[in-house]
Amino acid sequence: MKSYITTPIYYVNGSPHIGHAFTSVMADILKRNRVALGYELMLSTGVDEHGQKNQEAAAELDMSVTDYLEMRGKEFRDVFDRLGVAYDYFVRTSREGHKTAVAGMEQAIFDKGLIVKKQYTGTYCKGCEExxxxxxxxxxxxxxxxxxxxxxxxxETNYFLKMEPYRERLLQHIADNPEFVQPEAFRNELKQMLSEPLEDLCISRPKARVTLGVDLPFDPDFVTYVWFDALANYLTNIGWPEDGYEDWWAECEHLIGKDILKPHGVYWPIMLMAAGLPLPKKLSVHSHWVGAGGVKMSKSIGNVVDPIEVIDKLGVDALRWYLARHMRADSDSQISVDLITQTYNSELGNKVGNLLSRAAKFSKARFDGTLPAPGPLNAQDEAIRKSVVEATRGMSAWMNLADIPARAQAIITVSDEMNNYFAEQAPWDLIKNEDTRERCQTVIYVTLDCLRIVMEALLQIIPGSAGKALKMLNAPEPPLPWTPELDKLQGDSELGEIETLFPRVQ
Ligand SMILES: [Zn+2]
Known part of the structure; x- marks a missing residue:
């Protein structure tokens, strides 16, 4: 079983921001989920190195284009590495193989008579490059x-791809494949875009204006429009047009922000149809992040959330957790350093990390550095174990982009229950009396074994911290495919060194 997940490739005319971090971290979470289910995964992320905006950004810094792209490419890669994004392929569109393949696709479409040259008079937005x-x-x-x-x-005179001949076919594809665009609100938005005749898509830029791009194979005075070139990365990453890409392509899912629904939902499918290629399996669309109070992030307001600053202050898992837990599928979600800090302290710190630390330290102090073996279970023990298995079961099932927040929420809800269980059982009282010592052992074992399941589930969202916790518990390798299984901790075994997993940050 294969799954190929892509993020957009990001324009490098500025530093990586929270939007880039978000999409790539979500892609990483989906990857970890599917790997835990036993899938073979390909995750691509990377940078779009062509187009007028990048060209001008290099000029502004008085750098050669090559040096500029090198610098930004490294910057993006470093951020994704620090975010723990386990990409399999880092895209750079300046790669020769990519450029050759793009030119090949254009030539094939041109040869079918679907690309025409004509004069265009009108308005152009440099921001959109459209x-x-x-x-x-x-x-x-x-x-x-x-x-x-x-x-x-x-x-300008430019080359244009005829889009209208494919509009009905694309609408039919959307009708036949309700999974093609998720969630539904964006499927409807796409259908709206396709409700009227489509104008031809300009796929070239004259070299007089833009030089940073793929040469048009049939006219040396032009480069390829940056979107045409960028979208093709999804195929060239997996080796297209050489054989061997087909199995990956059949399972391709694009993660995109709602602002780029049109290029991915209209241009790209039509480019593929024109080239005689099958469409990707799915477009998973997300909304955007805005500042606290719903205010758009901007430098002048000072509410921009810089992913690197957050990682430096709170650690990568505070950021990953917030992004996973608080995005909403079809409306914009709020983010600020304060909100991330609060969520980190109140959820990861107080509910998960604190319980682990208390229970594990108690166990080590009172049971000679070990986790005690449990005695017979009572109804409360059985109840909390059942809750933990149920709450984490979502992580052993296929996860879609829009499922992530609810599955993260379920883990926090059950952590509340675990804290209540621990407080009610009061192992610190049970240990005082020889008659209740075995009961104390059971409570500690049940608590830590439940936490082990929670941490195995959290490997998909906050792998660094969850991995550390599993080491502290001296837990065995999680099963593959993963399911929440009880009693995997060994009774009467040594515990590892207990560190504070989520130190409180003011
Ligand atoms: Zn614009």
Whole structure:
């Protein structure tokens, strides 16, 4: 069983931000989930190195394009490494093999007569790197996505891909495959985009204006439009057009933000149809992050959340946890360093880390460095064990992007129950009396074995901390495929060194 997960490739005209971190971390969580289920995984993430915006960003810093791309590529890769994103392939569109394959795709479509050359007069947004229709613009004539960037009037000859011949077929594909675009709100949005005739898509830029791109194979005066080139990465990453890509491609899922639904839901499928290739299996669409109170993040307001600052202050798992736990599928979600700090302290710290630390330290202090073997279980023991198995079972089933927050929530809810169980059983009282000593052993064993299951489940979301906890518990390798199984800790065995997993941060 294979699964191929892609993130968008990110424009490198600035440093990596929370949006980049989010999509790539979610892709990583889905990967870890599927690996735990026994799937063979391919996860690609990376950078889009072409286009006018990148070209201008290099010029602004007075750097050569090569040096600039090298610097930014490393910066993005470093951030994903620090975020613990276990990508299998890091995309750089400047790679020769990618460029050759893109040119091959264009030539094939051109040979079918689906690409035409014509004059275009109209409005162009540099932010989108797209031509805009009158109806795309705001009342005062600006791009709604780039209100501070003035749109330009252009009069250019370019090459265009005919889109309209494929519109009905794409609508039919969406109707036949309800899973193709998730969640439903974005499927409806895509159907809306396809409800009217499609204009031809401009797939070239004259070299007089843009040089950073893939040469158009049939006209040396042009480079390829950056979106055409970028979208093709999803195929070139897995070796297309050489044999061997097919099994991965059949299981391809694109994770994207809602702002790039059109390129992924309209341009890309039509490019593939024009090239005679099958469509990806699924587009999983997410909304965006805004600042606390629903205010858009901006440097001038000072509410921008920088992923590296958060990692430095709180550790990577505070950020991963917040992103997983608090995104909402079809509306924007709020984020700030304060919100991340609160969630980290109150959930990971107080509910999970604290219980582990108390129970494990108690066990080591009172049972000579070991985890005691349990005696007979009572109804409360059975009840908490059942709750933990049920709450974590979600992590042993296929997870879609939109499922992540609820499955994370279930783990926190059951951690509350575990804390209540521990407080009610009061092992510190049970240990005082020889008659209840065995009962104390049972409570400690049940608590730590339940925590072991919780940590195995958390390996999919916060692998670093969960892995550390499992070492402290001296837990065996989790089963593969993973399911929540009880009694895997060995009674009367040594515990590892107990560290504070989530130290409190003010
Ligand atoms: Zn724009």
């Amino acid at each position: 031509f805009k229709k009158e109806s795309d613009l705001t009342d005062d004539g600006q791009c709604p996505l780039h209100p501070t960037m003035k749109v330009e009037q252009t009069d």
